[in-house]
Amino acid sequence: MGFMSGFKESLGAWIKKIFKKKRAKIGIYGPPNAGKTTLANRILHDWNEGDSFGQVSSIPHETRRAMRKEGVKINANGSSIELDIVDTPGMATKIDFKEFMAHGLPEAEAKKRAKEATEGVIEAIKWLDDLDGVLLVMDSTEDPYTQVNVVVIGNMEARKLPLLIVANKMDLPNASPARIKAAFPQHAMVPISALDGSNIDELYQAIATHFG
Amino acid sequence: MILMREVQMDLISGEKLEKMTSMEKVRLILDKVKAGKIVVLESGLTPDEEVRLIEMTMTEIRVDEFSGIEIESYPSRKEGSFLDKLLGKALKGRMTVIGPANQIRTIEKDKYQIITKVSVGD
Numbered sequence: 327m328g329f330m331s332g333f334k335e336s337l338g339a340w341i342k343k344i345f346k347k348k349r350a351k352i353g354i355y356g357p358p359n360a361g362k363t364t365l366a367n368r369i370l371h372d373w374n375e376g377d378s379f380g381q382v383s384s385i386p387h388e389t390r391r392a393m394r395k396e397g398v399k400i401n402a403n404g405s406s407i408e409l410d411i412v413d414t415p416g417m418a419t420k421i422d423f424k425e426f427m428a429h430g431l432p433e434a435e436a437k438k439r440a441k442e443a444t445e446g447v448i449e450a451i452k453w454l455d456d457l458d459g460v461l462l463v464m465d466s467t468e469d470p471y472t473q474v475n476v477v478v479i480g481n482m483e484a485r486k487l488p489l490l491i492v493a494n495k496m497d498l499p500n501a502s503p504a505r506i507k508a509a510f511p512q513h514a515m516v517p518i519s520a521l522d523g524s525n526i527d528e529l530y531q532a533i534a535t536h537f538g
Numbered sequence: 539m540i541l542m543r544e545v546q547m548d549l550i551s552g553e554k555l556e557k558m559t560s561m562e563k564v565r566l567i568l569d570k571v572k573a574g575k576i577v578v579l580e581s582g583l584t585p586d587e588e589v590r591l592i593e594m595t596m597t598e599i600r601v602d603e604f605s606g607i608e609i610e611s612y613p614s615r616k617e618g619s620f621l622d623k624l625l626g627k628a629l630k631g632r633m634t635v636i637g638p639a640n641q642i643r644t645i646e647k648d649k650y651q652i653i654t655k656v657s658v659g660d
Contacts (some may be wrong), residue, residue: 419595420605
């Protein structure tokens with residue numbers, strides 16, 4: 327990064343902080359099967375008249391194309407914010423079609439899914455350049471120190487863009503949002519269940535505070 | 539007689555990495571990992587380089603040949619002068635281990651240590 331581009335980036339971040347926007351383009355990121363689309367559907371259901379992004383599945387990489395919904399208006403903390411929400415494909419460093427076959431997909435379909443999943447990861451990465459902030463969804467039953475989490479957090483820190491960690495699946499008995507908080511204490515975190523809606527109002531308040 | 543199988547491990551110094559461009563680092567890593575080697579980077583990659591490595595990895599995945607990489611590093615650390623911080627250049631990469639996804643497996647990782655197992659294959 328050159329002197330001028332680095333300076334411009336920092337200046338841009340300061341200006342954004344001073345003149346807080348009321349509209350923001352937010353990406354929903356995370357590893358496969360963390361519940362990104364479930365959360366995206368929950369937000370649309372609550373604030374966009376029951377609209378939805380797409381179907382969810384227990385097979386990884388169900389979402390293989392980024393999808394965007396514009397002008398989702400969220401009211402919380404006595405103020406409102408309009409979001410353009412981008413539901414991104416799961417980020418991964420490896421994709422093996424045999425993993426999909428283990429979930430019962432026939433070989434040809436598994437190979438097709440693997441090819442599309444690699445394209446989806448690239449698409450998710452490209453979107454990082456065009457966002458105002460990120461909701462990083464983590465499965466709170468899993469180890470938070472995955473490289474995907476480290477990479478997404480590192481990139482948002484380097485870009486000086488706001489990041490809110492969503493500790494999902496708190497409805498499951500072995501969920502441990504505290505483990506996520508301990509791993510990334512420098513970032514705000516909200517434990518929720520996107521599936522049953524637990525604590526979702528707290529997330530909306532945090533979104534309004536962080537991205538508004 | 540016990541047959542010993544070997545895995546090559548390349549430890550690349552921070553000094554060498556400093557002299558390379560981002561694209562050169564990504565290419566070097568991928569070429570080594572695709573050849574079945576384990577790569578340890580003394581000073582790691584920047585967040586932007588890590589994401590470029592993942593992107594390039596995705597373009598090179600091939601059925602039954604290369605299923606991707608396993609990469610483990612610690613979260614970036616803020617270092618550098620006031621000017622670096624002002625310019626957003628204060629995030630420093632840390633020691634990083636990268637290997638073929640079908641050969642290296644992370645056992646445990648936290649803020650202070652990364653424990654991995656390397657399989658030597660058939």
